[in-house]
Amino acid sequence: MVSPASATVAAPRSDPQAPDAHLIWQRVLSRLQLNTGEAHFDTYLRGTRGLAYDAGASVIRVMVANPFHVPWLEGKLSSAIHAAVAEIVGGPVRVEFCPAVAGTVQPDGQPRRQRPAPLLAELEVSRAAIDVDVGGGGGRPRHDIFSAVVQHPRSAPPAGAGSPLNVRYTFDSFVMGQSNRLAHAASLAVVDHPGNAYNPLFLYGGVGLGKTHLLHAIGHAVADTGEDVIYVSSETFTNELIESIRQHRTDDFRLKFRNARVLLIDDVQFIAGKERTEEEFFHTFNAIHESGGQIVLSSDRPPRAMTILEDRLRSRFEWGLIADIQPPDYETRIAILRSKLTSQVVGAVPSDVIDFIAEKVQSNIRELEGSLNRLLAHARHMQQPVTVGLAAKVLHDLVAPGPSGRGATPGAILVAVARYYGVKVDDLKARARHKQIVEPRQMSMYLLREDGHLSTPDVGRLLNRDHTTVLHGMKQVANDIARDGPSRAAIRGIREIVAGGAVELPAPRDDP
Template structure:
């Protein structure tokens, strides 16, 4: 018996691949095999389908995982599904051409992390609005907040909420597509290159829920912005749900087209702040319980008080503590916790690195004076190191954009943001620049 996550997937496999699967299994086992394909969400214990029966004993219920497969935009399909299972048509001719096979393909190959669910998300004052909005969107896609725009720093739970919305949509039989802005860009580039733009558009404009991560990286990419603009309009007009994540609000994405910025602001914008002490402690407790790791409350409190930046770093500290204790084969005490945090280099980045250290390291690496780099000079050999220093300060310290700007001759926050975005984009294209920044980081860590 083969369980699949939707009726669409069941029908697709029954129609196209069941006999091939049976032939392959027969070759492997040396005897005739009959495969039964069932919708595991509605009938997880194996009610019989049209494909026949694979045996009398009921199979055990299984969990579904979603892996990182590329979803091909295949030949132009012929029929568009009705919205949320209701009768009706759409005015988008590309969407009209989408068939159940492609929708089932999306359901089978979605890139959703099985660990990122609403049940696994720890709610606190720092993320309460974002969580409530995400839950509302998941329960009524296209009706509550559209688009939903989530923003916040690295490792605070934006992607977790994005995937949680996706899981709930998949469980109700909707076509959910999760994509990073980088993947969207790569796909439109390939579509232009191989002249498959119609298939690309049909794929993206025929989902029920579109989840886009790190949208800030499409800024300044004209073809990507143009295509996303039309994709957004098409889905919005059909009341399909759009959820977008970014590390900053729409108005702070400096080089983003104004027409996209205004559309991102149509719905609800919800930010996620670094978790407070109580939330950090709750996250550590849940993580420890999942790992079956017994840890006293005072050590939980100690770790939570040491790490105030993001959840990934918080969980990393717990993993380091476990590794340290297992390596030394000792009881877990406060002294052991302190030693683990110290020996494994767990001090906050802001306590290890300061803005002046970074500025000095960059100036030394490029053999320019600190005064010239921090001043008003606009020579090319000065401007690039200055932008790299701004980028590293934003990455490695807790200094605000305004504070960084003050270091460099009183420049405003938008100038700093533009510099950081420019370096971000250049890192994807320039291996020499990547090596230089790695070398500067290593120099900083060596002290």
């Protein structure tokens, strides 16, 4: 479990020995860079700076740009850090990590960019808000958690007004855990070597797990280097194509997208089945790839599961790296919740409340943020302390069902499978045996047995298949899961659709 960030946080202070501390810490970082993984170093260590070194007390204070990183530096990386410091200064030294404060200036004189607090910045908070109990017994300390919230003004649009990149979605505000480690590391590599590392980079995962956040973070980081970046959703890509056709300006459309140095397409699965859009994107993909540009795509499913997508596009999506983003584990969920609070609020909100939310809300990050946001807003308006009891009361209708899908009806499962793979429910029951239908049908067999609790003969009758065919289909899916294949992500996505309430599929839209 991630420890509270307030464990050893000390207020940074000026010190005449700061330049010495800076020099010592730079040497420590040089040593750590050789002995620490690149992803860990870039995420947790690169932005740190030595503030003060007291040789008599054997203490060095180090500034950390992101308060959330403090527990990780004091936990997983503590041994390596203390060993490196001791080697540099010639003896054991205690390292104290301090979160950066507004206006902190780096050694080069440039102000350090502060990490935004997107969750609480939008709360219209009054300084006269409630006091919240955080201890037990008489004389308990009371804190006004809302007066501690840092209010961040909306950032002005960057150069090139109208940029669709969200200023809150940066690498600094992205919480890395075991579930998204590969996607995060690959995104950083793309920023360092656009067009060379993992091209295309294909990120996929369920709803609200951070795919869009990483796309925006890549866009911000690449734009900072002066490169041209285009970020659009697949819907925007399609709509702009339709508009260019209507206005007889397809050449302008192609010039815009095919000359991009870095092209970021969100929710690319929605272009599947739109023949004209697929055709245009195919040539756009080739033009950018052949010119050495970088392509980053996100989707709720891997390319293999996009059964109605043209084979030539699907094969290109698989050229580079396919990175799966899974739901965050318990420790990462706690870290995400703490990252949404300022260091002052983290100390004011009881740890058991954070633990309760992380335990009960497991589906995705958006629900985690929404749950915390709702709880704090309720506490403010109702003038009540933030407690586990209040959290249970306020969030009773937000607690998502477990991922097992138990209790799902056969009809809901079939509709969810059809929606996920982009096919019709009737196709799952028909006699067709082509690949685009066989895989969804086998997935239906597996889930009808596992989540719908139907017997094998009942599954066969529902899908118009015999007992042997059902057993074979279930075995195919089970074997793919054991190999950690695409079926694992497909099952997660289908269960999310079922949990959210599957409905009948909409009628297909005409392609431009």
